[in-house]
Amino acid sequence: VxxxxxGGGGAAQSLAEEVVDLIARTAKVPxxxxxxxxxxxxxxxxxxxxxLKVLAALEKRYGFTVxxxxxxxxxxxxxxxALVERLAGGAARAG
Amino acid sequence: MERKRVGLVSIGGVRVHSERLASYGVSLxxxxxxxxxxxxxxxxxxxxxAAVTPEDAAVDLEYxxxxxxxxxxxxxxxxxxxxxxxxxxSSYAAKAHVGYAVADRFRERGTTVFLGGLHATLVxxxxxxxxxxxxxxxEGEDLWPRMLRDWRGGKLEKVYREEKPGTYDVRRTPAPRxxxxxxxxxxxxxxxxxxxxxxxxxxxxxxxxxxxxxxxxTVPQVVAEIGEIKxxxxxxxxxxxxxxxxxxxxxxxxLLQALAPLGLQWFTETDISIAEDPxxxxxxxxxxxxxxxxxxxxxxxxVLDGIDARNWKLKQLDGVxxxxxxxxxxxxxxxxxxIVGNDADTPDVFRExxxxxxxxxxCEVQVTVLTPFPGTRLYRRLKAEGRLLRERYWEQCTLFDVxxxxxxxxxxxxxxxxxxxxxxxxNEKETLRRKRVYMDIVKGLLPS
Numbered sequence: 001v002x003x004x005x006x007g008g009g010g011a012a013q014s015l016a017e018e019v020v021d022l023i024a025r026t027a028k029v030p031x032x033x034x035x036x037x038x039x040x041x042x043x044x045x046x047x048x049x050x051x052l053k054v055l056a057a058l059e060k061r062y063g064f065t066v067x068x069x070x071x072x073x074x075x076x077x078x079x080x081x082a083l084v085e086r087l088a089g090g091a092a093r094a095g
Numbered sequence: 096m097e098r099k100r101v102g103l104v105s106i107g108g109v110r111v112h113s114e115r116l117a118s119y120g121v122s123l124x125x126x127x128x129x130x131x132x133x134x135x136x137x138x139x140x141x142x143x144x145a146a147v148t149p150e151d152a153a154v155d156l157e158y159x160x161x162x163x164x165x166x167x168x169x170x171x172x173x174x175x176x177x178x179x180x181x182x183x184x185s186s187y188a189a190k191a192h193v194g195y196a197v198a199d200r201f202r203e204r205g206t207t208v209f210l211g212g213l214h215a216t217l218v219x220x221x222x223x224x225x226x227x228x229x230x231x232x233x234e235g236e237d238l239w240p241r242m243l244r245d246w247r248g249g250k251l252e253k254v255y256r257e258e259k260p261g262t263y264d265v266r267r268t269p270a271p272r273x274x275x276x277x278x279x280x281x282x283x284x285x286x287x288x289x290x291x292x293x294x295x296x297x298x299x300x301x302x303x304x305x306x307x308x309x310x311x312x313t314v315p316q317v318v319a320e321i322g323e324i325k326x327x328x329x330x331x332x333x334x335x336x337x338x339x340x341x342x343x344x345x346x347x348x349x350l351l352q353a354l355a356p357l358g359l360q361w362f363t364e365t366d367i368s369i370a371e372d373p374x375x376x377x378x379x380x381x382x383x384x385x386x387x388x389x390x391x392x393x394x395x396x397x398v399l400d401g402i403d404a405r406n407w408k409l410k411q412l413d414g415v416x417x418x419x420x421x422x423x424x425x426x427x428x429x430x431x432x433x434i435v436g437n438d439a440d441t442p443d444v445f446r447e448x449x450x451x452x453x454x455x456x457x458c459e460v461q462v463t464v465l466t467p468f469p470g471t472r473l474y475r476r477l478k479a480e481g482r483l484l485r486e487r488y489w490e491q492c493t494l495f496d497v498x499x500x501x502x503x504x505x506x507x508x509x510x511x512x513x514x515x516x517x518x519x520x521x522n523e524k525e526t527l528r529r530k531r532v533y534m535d536i537v538k539g540l541l542p543s
Contacts, residue, residue, distance in 0.1 A: 028330060028358065045282060047332060049385050049428065050360070052530055056537035068527040071534075 016081045026057045036078030062088035096153040102179040105138030106186035106194040108162035112496045139285045140185050142271035144239045152243040158275040164196035176204035185212030188492035198226040217470030220254045233257030236268050261306020270320040278327045285336040288317050292339040294403040300468040301338045314349045335363035351378035359383040367411050370418035380425035388430040394451040397439040416455045426540050428458035436465035436509050438502040445512040449519045458533045463494035
């Protein structure tokens with residue numbers, strides 16, 4: 001995941017890499033298959049439960065709660081990174 | 096012998112018949128998700144026929160899916176008829192009319208048609224024979240090789256029946272020909288580990304066709320079948336096409352242990368007794384199981400009384416919420432299924448189901464209307480009581496269309512109640528609430 005795609009500078013790049021690692025570990029998919037534009041359902045064949053499992057793992061790691069109305073909106077790797085950046089914010093970068 | 100080309104034609108994609116139900120119910124997000132999964136499953140029956148096709152029949156096989164007998168579907172049939180000398184066609188009751196239209200079209204084009212499957216077996220032989228050169232009544236493993244050999248020998252008979260229905264030894268069945276599929280087109284692949292269910296519920300067509308004997312494949316056999324799938328899809332999502340997987344607990348644990356190292360995600364149907372066995376629950380989660388579909392059927396004792404031969408489901412009603420929690424705490428979700436329109440149901444049933452689902456932690460829910468599939472005990476009883484709305488209504492056997500006169504409400508009340516219940520349970524807010532329940536369970540299981 002490039003820093004530009006994740007939408008941040010140096011610190012954000014490190015956060016993006018961390019999020020991608022977490023997605024790869026949770027879903028047991030090779031890290032090299034994950035790019036910002038990778039669609040979790042179409043490209044990785046996630047079913048709805050796997051998508052939720054990834055979100056739960058992100059919530060647990062970064063200590064935020066995804067608003068219910070946003071649960072179905074996280075459809076790509078890049079969107080997951082952006083979600084963490086937005087909801088975890090400075091805490092994640094510092095952490 | 097000159098080789099012939101045979102098409103294995105699956106008729107899939109169950110669609111709600113009632114325009115009212117279609118316009119209301121199927122647009123709801125939670126309802127659509129499961130519908131998509133079911134509609135995209137490959138036909139295990141056809142892949143199994145391919146596997147038992149004898150070499151001496153000298154045929155080359157192709158798997159084909161046709162979901163509608165509309166212009167596009169029939170154009171696909173016309174194209175296929177140019178390359179097939181014969182086709183085997185199988186469909187569910189709700190799509191029997193499509194199967195027959197497809198069969199008729201193939202025959203018009205000069206292609207020999209074999210019809211079989213669950214619906215043909217339950218209604219046969221006269222109805223399917225009007226659309227086929229030969230029909231198979233029963234499980235296909237023994238019938239299909241006989242049909243093919245007879246056809247190749249120029250002595251095809253009209254009707255092929257199992258001598259002793261429900262007794263085929265599934266340990267003899269070879270792995271389905273998964274190599275005929277393009278697995279990139281499917282979200283899940285089906286594998287069958289067992290046939291039948293000991294509960295013999297009045298409405299169940301599977302219990303009727305598979306007989307009273309519960310039969311299981313060997314664990315190495317199941318693992319070998321999954322191995323065939325993994326040649327194309329390294330970490331597949333498997334949907335076990337069983338009616339009740341965990342009836343034999345010793346065998347079940349052996350199966351779960353064997354699945355654990357395979358890197359699968361999987362789904363199956365079982366009964367709630369799995370909640371009584373902590374070792375099995377642990378093994379279930381460790382083996383990659385994501386969801387078990389459990390026929391809870393009703394939240395009322397008066398409905399469950401008599402629904403199965405031994406009143407087994409009635410005895411499970413006590414503590415059912417706690418049993419659901421016990422399963423889900425392992426990270427395996429429960430898809431609880433309910434039937435409405437039972438004889439003891441009044442118009443209150445819709446509110447009762449909605450209240451139960453909201454007050455339980457069920458991560459998924461499926462509500463269907465009582466459906467008298469032909470050949471079942473329910474069908475015979477309702478027919479004897481003069482309560483079937485039409486003589487032939489197979490296209491309405493979608494599990495969502497009302498085919499009979501309910502006992503304690505009108506047809507209109509049942510249809511209206513079903514739509515109301517869909518809106519209550521499958522709206523966006525409720526669907527997201529259930530997703531949040533699952534996410535919180537997962538978070539609780541992750542290390543801090």
